[in-house]
Amino acid sequence: MAEFRCETERLILRDWREDDWEPFWQATNTPAVMEWLGGICDDAKRQAVQERIASYQRDYGHTFWVVERKEDGVILGFCGLKRCNQQGGPLGEMEVGWRLREDAWGQGYAKEAAAASLELAFERFGAERVIALTVQPNMGSWGLMKRLGMERREDLDFANSEFGDDTIIVYAIERAKWLARDG
Secondary structure, three states: OOOOEEEOOOEEEEOOOHHHHHHHHHHHOOOOOOOOOOOOOOHHHHHHHHHHHHHHHHHHOOOEEEEEEOOOOOEEEEEEEEEOOOOOOOOOOEEEEEEEOHHHOOOOHHHHHHHHHHHHHHHOOOOOEEEEEEEOOOHHHHHHHHHOOOEEOHHHOEOOHHHOOOOEEEEEEEHHHHHHOOO
């Protein structure tokens, strides 16, 4: 299988390499980044995340890819596509997700990477709809979902204790809406 690589103006989304994991965890396994994601990951959780990310690529041909800044090669986090696998959720739906290091917040990197991922979902992977998940208090995450043109789908919300006590809220965008957008 050919290595995955997608370039945007400032970023490279690509397959994981073994030496990506240490800088990824060092920059993202922090209280601020992990606040809405179940808290700091211990060794076992980190290993489980790495295995899940590899399984998405193996099973579906897409995953949450490394996000690397072109300018200096710094790993900013991950962004990409998976199939929803959270119990109680819309299982099997194409899902876009991201996790970026705190010093990359507020610079448009998440939107740039997520827009590229949505483009891939619809153009390369044939999605009819893409969802995104977060919790209500995570205004930064659902704010980005709205800026991407996604709409709140309360009918798809679900309870899942994996990310704390909050209900998981769902946003979605249909293929036709993505393709008809301006810019």
